[in-house]
Amino acid sequence: MSSGTRIEPVAAALFDTAIGLCAIAWHGDTVVRFQLPEASEEETLARITRPLAGMPVAEGEPGQAVTTAIAGIRAHLAGHLDALRWIDVDPRGAPEFHRAVYTVTREIDPGRTMSYGDIAVRIGAPGSAQAVGQALGRNPVPLIIPCHRVLAADHALHGFSAPGGVGTKARLLELERTPGFGEPMLF
Structure with a gap:
């Protein structure tokens, strides 16, 4: 990788849903990780912020695309069913x-x-x-x-x-x- 190549940082946030506290991680407008509720907020945060492809994941404020994704996930989990295919995902490093x-x-x-x-x-x-x-x-x-x-x-x-x-x-x-x-x- 050349020194001029910039790697976009990965950020994460917790959010409440009808089934409990979920978490989401993203880079730019693309979701790279989603977490269903763990036993505690600390466990959910620890799981969503674990390093991804060797890069750190830090808590952050989502932009519009991720905010919209969170709203769609909340609605789905509240019973307003949606296939959620419109959410841009990147399963980084998956074979x-x-x-x-x-x-x-x-x-x-x-x-x-x-x-x-x-x-x-x-x-x-x-x-x-x-x-x-x-x-x-x-x-x-x-x-x-x-x-x-x-x-x-x-x-x-x-x-x-x-x-x-x-x-x-x-x-x-x-x-x-x-x-x-x-x-x-x-x-």
């Missing part, structure tokens, strides 16, 4: 396979789901459902890249790396009025 998984996952609408295997087929890598799950486990912007909408082939809720695990996944699916989640069962 090409992960980016392919994220692209397909981002196409899943609220209230809908896909299986890990379905995503593997869509990216041209049938038989790689486990690798899809690993990629989603490293998703830097959950909710915006809706990894909670990806289920096992049997529609079971297996491993969810966000805080709260599968309970959080189920809560997000219920919030999005996904059939089979949050509805009373007949049997």
